[in-house]
Amino acid sequence: MEASRKLIYRQRQVVLFCFFLGFSQAGAEPRRYSVVEETEGSSFVTNIAKDLDLGQRELIRRGARVISKGNKLRLQLDLETGDVVLNEKLDREELCGDTEPCVLPFQILLENPLEFFQAELQVIDINDHAPLFMDREILLKISESSPPGTTFPLKSAKDVDVGGNNIKNYVISSNSHFQVLTRKRSNNSTYPELVLDKVLDREMEHVLMLTLMAQDGGSPPRSGTVQVHIEVLDTNDNAPEFEQPLYKVQVPEDSPIGFMIIRVSATDIDIGANGEISYSFFQVSEEISKTFEVNPSTGEMRLNKQLDFETAPSYEVNMEARDAGDFSGKCIVLVQVMDVNDNAPEISITAFTGLIAENSPETVVAVFSVSDLDSEENGRTECSIQNDLPFLLKSSVENFYTLVTDRPLDRESRSEYNVTITVMDLGTPRLRTQLNVIILVSDVNDNAPTFFQTSYTLFVRENNSPALHIGTVSATDQDSGTNAQITYSLMLSHDPKFPLASLVSINADNGQLFALRSLDYEALRAFQFRVGAVDAGSPALSSEALVRVVVVDDNDNSPFVLYPLQNGSVPCTELVPRAAETGYLVTKVVAVDGDSGQNAWLSYQLLKATEPGLFSVWAHNGEVRTTRLLSERDAAKHRLVVLVKDNGEPPMSATVTLLVLLVDGFSQPYLPLPEVTSEETQADSLTVYLVIALASVSSLFLFSVLLFVAVRLGKRHRTTSMNHLSVPQSHFPGHLLEVSRTGTLSHNYQYEVCLTGGSGTSEFKFLKPILPNFQNHSPGSEIEENPNFRNDFGFSIQ
Numbered sequence: 001m002e003a004s005r006k007l008i009y010r011q012r013q014v015v016l017f018c019f020f021l022g023f024s025q026a027g028a029e030p031r032r033y034s035v036v037e038e039t040e041g042s043s044f045v046t047n048i049a050k051d052l053d054l055g056q057r058e059l060i061r062r063g064a065r066v067i068s069k070g071n072k073l074r075l076q077l078d079l080e081t082g083d084v085v086l087n088e089k090l091d092r093e094e095l096c097g098d099t100e101p102c103v104l105p106f107q108i109l110l111e112n113p114l115e116f117f118q119a120e121l122q123v124i125d126i127n128d129h130a131p132l133f134m135d136r137e138i139l140l141k142i143s144e145s146s147p148p149g150t151t152f153p154l155k156s157a158k159d160v161d162v163g164g165n166n167i168k169n170y171v172i173s174s175n176s177h178f179q180v181l182t183r184k185r186s187n188n189s190t191y192p193e194l195v196l197d198k199v200l201d202r203e204m205e206h207v208l209m210l211t212l213m214a215q216d217g218g219s220p221p222r223s224g225t226v227q228v229h230i231e232v233l234d235t236n237d238n239a240p241e242f243e244q245p246l247y248k249v250q251v252p253e254d255s256p257i258g259f260m261i262i263r264v265s266a267t268d269i270d271i272g273a274n275g276e277i278s279y280s281f282f283q284v285s286e287e288i289s290k291t292f293e294v295n296p297s298t299g300e301m302r303l304n305k306q307l308d309f310e311t312a313p314s315y316e317v318n319m320e321a322r323d324a325g326d327f328s329g330k331c332i333v334l335v336q337v338m339d340v341n342d343n344a345p346e347i348s349i350t351a352f353t354g355l356i357a358e359n360s361p362e363t364v365v366a367v368f369s370v371s372d373l374d375s376e377e378n379g380r381t382e383c384s385i386q387n388d389l390p391f392l393l394k395s396s397v398e399n400f401y402t403l404v405t406d407r408p409l410d411r412e413s414r415s416e417y418n419v420t421i422t423v424m425d426l427g428t429p430r431l432r433t434q435l436n437v438i439i440l441v442s443d444v445n446d447n448a449p450t451f452f453q454t455s456y457t458l459f460v461r462e463n464n465s466p467a468l469h470i471g472t473v474s475a476t477d478q479d480s481g482t483n484a485q486i487t488y489s490l491m492l493s494h495d496p497k498f499p500l501a502s503l504v505s506i507n508a509d510n511g512q513l514f515a516l517r518s519l520d521y522e523a524l525r526a527f528q529f530r531v532g533a534v535d536a537g538s539p540a541l542s543s544e545a546l547v548r549v550v551v552v553d554d555n556d557n558s559p560f561v562l563y564p565l566q567n568g569s570v571p572c573t574e575l576v577p578r579a580a581e582t583g584y585l586v587t588k589v590v591a592v593d594g595d596s597g598q599n600a601w602l603s604y605q606l607l608k609a610t611e612p613g614l615f616s617v618w619a620h621n622g623e624v625r626t627t628r629l630l631s632e633r634d635a636a637k638h639r640l641v642v643l644v645k646d647n648g649e650p651p652m653s654a655t656v657t658l659l660v661l662l663v664d665g666f667s668q669p670y671l672p673l674p675e676v677t678s679e680e681t682q683a684d685s686l687t688v689y690l691v692i693a694l695a696s697v698s699s700l701f702l703f704s705v706l707l708f709v710a711v712r713l714g715k716r717h718r719t720t721s722m723n724h725l726s727v728p729q730s731h732f733p734g735h736l737l738e739v740s741r742t743g744t745l746s747h748n749y750q751y752e753v754c755l756t757g758g759s760g761t762s763e764f765k766f767l768k769p770i771l772p773n774f775q776n777h778s779p780g781s782e783i784e785e786n787p788n789f790r791n792d793f794g795f796s797i798q
């Protein structure tokens with residue numbers, strides 16, 4: 001109901017308005033008046049009395065009014081004068097805003113008679129407002145890659161003035177990249193458009209601050225400004241770039257793994273991801289990629305493998321720095337490996353002879369070469385061997401050497417040489433290599449065997465067992481091998497009388513000497529011969545030594561009584577006159593001993609007597625003497641047993657039985673031989689012949705003895721050197737006398753008597769002189785023959 005009522009009210013108003021229009025002069029144009037805005041209140045607009053052509057009083061009379069449809073009445077009518085003045089100051093912008101022209105319609109109403117006039121008041125704009133930007137700053141982000149001509153429409157400024165007072169154009173502060181164009185929209189409003197004249201480069205200028213000015217078309221014009229903040233956006237338009245195109249670095253070859261060689265650095269002036277650089281090798285060989293590694297983010301290049309100057313003295317490493325895009329930069333790292341003395345010299349033997357014959361002249365032993373992998377001083381070498389060796393190093397070509405002998409070698413003084421070849425380089429530190437070569441000197445048979453002694457004296461006790469080892473001769477040979485294999489041999493004499501081969505033999509291998517048969521001192525006192533030693537070399541060398549065998553006496557002979565003759569049953573009978581004085585020499589027991597020395601020293605003693613005390617025996621010489629005067633009471637017949645004993649160990653002895661007859665005078669011969677046999681009678685007849693023969697033989701013998709002595713004295717000078725080979729004599733006991741020296745005959749002459757056995761008659765089969773036996777004197781002959789018996793009488797009688 002309320003709503004419909006309002007609608008009806010409005011319909012009435014419209015009807016009323018149409019009514020008024022109906023009263024106005026049909027087709028009449030509204031009267032137009034204008035006033036500039038912002039004119040002061042009560043300013044004159046028009047005089048309607050003149051406009052309507054009415055008299056001065058008529059306005060009041062007709063009750064003229066100015067009305068405005070519904071609007072606030074901004075005009076005031078002075079009825080007196082008819083002037084219409086402004087009621088207040090008018091602001092076009094407030095009244096009309098953007099509408100142009102700004103027209104305020106009003107009516108002039110005359111009531112009596114009612115008359116109605118249309119009128120309009122146009123408010124004319126003045127430039128009373130400056131353009132105004134809504135924002136204090138305009139922020140623009142423009143990529144640096146935008147091409148020239150790119151336009152960037154900007155927010156326009158506002159100017160509430162209209163028409164010519166509105167914004168006319170835009171101006172931008174001077175800059176090298178942009179200009180601004182003033183564009184018009186379809187509704188005639190303007191807006192600025194930024195146009196890129198020249199390409200932006202973020203890297204040059206990443207922010208531009210421009211001032212945009214909007215100018216209106218008023219007079220004077222007004223303007224407003226705004227800051228245009230242009231941020232240049234990065235695009236990846238720059239490649240990374242290394243600080244140096246070429247890096248040179250020197251690295252010692254012994255640098256450890258992980259050693260940082262260099263740190264390369266590249267820069268990319270782009271920012272953000274566009275400026276992020278990763279480093280890598282660029283088209284490098286496998287060798288380089290194995291040897292080095294690069295840290296992609298830091299650019300540190302490190303060693304991945306041991307360097308070796310000798311195999312690769314330098315490396316040229318191409319490096320690349322790449323940003324997130326496709327841009328990359330390159331550089332070269334030149335790694336120069338510095339030589340370190342890390343290689344010892346090497347010796348390589350080309351030819352080598354490990355065996356050199358002794359006594360040979362200068363000989364090449366080895367040919368070798370020396371090398372060192374290092375360079376310069378590190379690779380120069382010096383070669384040497386020990387000083388004290390008979391070898392020399394010769395070098396004709398550098399690093400080639402020959403090892404030669406300096407002089408002929410002697411294997412016997414040194415058979416092996418350990419030659420140390422030392423090679424040192426000249427680097428720091430000096431490295432050295434040593435090679436030991438063993439050089440053997442082969443043997444040449446240049447040394448004869450040598451006996452340890454030039455002569456050997458061997459003592460052999462007589463009665464030895466056959467094949468007794470009597471001694472050893474020994475020789476050495478300084479050579480080696482077969483050249484030192486020694487064979488021993490006996491040097492058999494050519495003397496047929498001396499059968500050496502049957503006496504001794506020698507072991508050819510070891511020089512042991514053996515007596516082949518039992519030796520008998522009494523037959524052979526000493527003999528000498530030569531032994532030889534020969535090596536097995538070619539030609540063989542030999543040497544000789546003298547061996548003298550001395551037979552040592554053994555007490556193997558018991559004393560043998562020469563006188564009185566011992567014959568089993570019949571003892572010898574001595575006659576003693578009763579008138580004999582005390583000490584009368586009854587007889588002398590004569591005995592010999594085949595042995596020598598002590599074994600032959602005899603002593604005598606009375607073992608048994610019929611009447612003890614009547615006779616005594618001198619121990620030394622065997623003389624039997626009476627000890628007191630004889631008396632008639634003494635028995636006529638005495639039996640004495642005398643013991644003859646030698647001084648051997650154990651002693652040997654013999655006994656002799658004597659018959660002593662006391663007779664009253666020598667005038668009565670007494671032949672007490674009751675058991676005389678017929679043969680003995682025959683012997684008596686022989687005695688005369690025997691004496692004659694004996695006399696002649698004795699003279700002959702004396703002559704021969706004299707001859708012999710003469711010869712002997714001559715030889716004696718030559719053989720004195722052999723004296724010391726005789727059996728040494730022990731001290732001669734004082735109570736004993738040597739038989740051979742105390743015989744009644746000259747002890748210089750002895751006779752050997754060969755007796756025929758078995759008959760009672762003594763017969764000289766032959767009688768020959770025997771050699772005088774000087775205890776300290778050896779005969780010159782190689783053989784010493786021992787007389788079987790020696791006695792004081794010179795010969796034996798049986």
Ligand SMILES: *[C@@H]1O[C@H](CO)[C@@H](O)[C@H](O)[C@H]1NC(C)=O
Pocket residue numbers: 098185187188189
């Ligand atoms: C002209 O039109 C634009 C939109 O097209 C508007 O923003 C602007 O206010 C208008 N200007 C005037 C004076 O009418």
Ligand SMILES: *[C@@H]1O[C@H](CO)[C@@H](O)[C@H](O)[C@H]1NC(C)=O
Pocket residue numbers: 186187188
């Ligand atoms: C724009 O201005 C031109 C002349 O200044 C006028 O002819 C035209 O009608 C105007 N257009 C609008 C839409 O106001």
Ligand SMILES: *[C@@H]1O[C@H](CO)[C@@H](O)[C@H](O)[C@H]1NC(C)=O
Pocket residue numbers: 418420436438
């Ligand atoms: C050679 O001499 C060296 C030292 O001088 C030693 O080490 C080496 O064992 C010797 N060689 C022989 C085979 O003796």
Ligand SMILES: *[C@@H]1O[C@H](CO)[C@@H](O)[C@H](O)[C@H]1NC(C)=O
Pocket residue numbers: 566567568569758759760761762798
């Ligand atoms: C000694 O006596 C023995 C008997 O005992 C006898 O055979 C021998 O012929 C005798 N000879 C001498 C020289 O007396």
